[in-house]
Amino acid sequence: MLERIEKLQVISLGLLIGLALVVSTKMVSSSISKNEISVTGSAYEIVKSDKGTLNIDIEVKRATRQEAYKTAQEHLKIVEKYLKDKKIDKIEIKTPNVYPSYKNDPRTGYATNTVEYYNYSQSLSISSDNVELIKDISTDIASLVNQGVVVNSGIPSYDYSKISDLKVTLLEKASQDARNRAASMLKPSHNRVGKISAVRMGVYQITPIDSTNVSDYGINDTSTIDKKVTAVANVTFRIK
Helix, strand or coil, X not given: CHHHHHHHHHHHHHHHHHHHHHHHHHHHHHHHHHCEXXXXXXXXXXXXXXXXXXXXXXXEEECCHHHHXXXXXXXXXXXXXXXXXXXXXXXXXXXXXXXXXXXXCCCCCCXXXXXXXXXXEEEEEEEECCHHHHHHHHHHHHHHHHHCCEEEECCCEEECCCHHHHHHHHHHHHHHHHHHHHHHHHHHXXXXXXXXXXXXXXXXXXXXXXXXXXXXXXEECCCCCEEEEEEEEEEEEEEC
């Protein structure tokens, strides 16, 4: 009985090996019949942003709406002078926002219907081709508090205006990188890389220089002046 079981196991193993060989042969035949190779290539370039944008908020608190408006206008003139002295000529003044803050009842801790003061917020947006200047203003403008002006600035945004042209160049370089990789892979078999039969472009990654982050949807970093722009291309070549 034991001998019979062992014979059946040997036969089963043989069948499995034979089946695997048949499947393997079909896979190899399919690959050869296509006579193609698909390779992913990449290319990157370091660029410096050529446009900077910064949002600024002037904050005022006064007992009446009229006082809040009047003070905000005075502070706006101080901020505009500061910016013009810094050689900023692209200043966009946005719609102001005003709202009341109500006094709290000391007994209950809840807000009452009595206005304590009015909050007046005036927003501005500035931009310049001098990105270093935008960076300097983002850290220095708070010094206007010495003139009684409360100013809050956001995080500067830095962009590269020639990104569209760069993407085309990088796609060409990524495709060439794919060809070089394909040539290296085919070298042991004495085959050569032929014409391109298909190209699938990946998403672009615009990241800080030292970043290794990637995203399936692409990354568009605007927080740094110097950036790394990376392109990826999956290229299918014919085999000679």
